[in-house]
Amino acid sequence: MSPVENKSIEVFAARLEPAGTRFDAPADVPLLQAALRAGIELPSSCRNGTCRTCMCRLLEGRIAYRIEWPGLSLEEKQEGLILPCVAYPASSVVIELLRR
Numbered sequence: 001m002s003p004v005e006n007k008s009i010e011v012f013a014a015r016l017e018p019a020g021t022r023f024d025a026p027a028d029v030p031l032l033q034a035a036l037r038a039g040i041e042l043p044s045s046c047r048n049g050t051c052r053t054c055m056c057r058l059l060e061g062r063i064a065y066r067i068e069w070p071g072l073s074l075e076e077k078q079e080g081l082i083l084p085c086v087a088y089p090a091s092s093v094v095i096e097l098l099r100r
């Protein structure tokens, strides 16, 4: 087994409001993909952080982006809005679907 395969990935707990649905959120998987793996459908389209279809609010916890500037303004980020298709969990998280 290579050192990369040996590395253990932290798995956080995620909860999706308002339904309160829980799913496992590995640190190396975007939240949208982790939800899909658990059979939870979230709105999505581009899955690369530009279309904003997946936008949710982060109620608790921390996330990190691996792309330079996901399609959110600084103000939106400060309001807690996130793009789950490119947001990796950095702790256990609670996210909320936005009303559309």
Ligand code: FES
Pocket: 043, 044, 045, 046, 047, 048, 049, 050, 051, 052, 053, 054, 055, 071, 083, 084, 085, 086
């Ligand atoms: S699906 Fe397009 S920004 Fe997330």
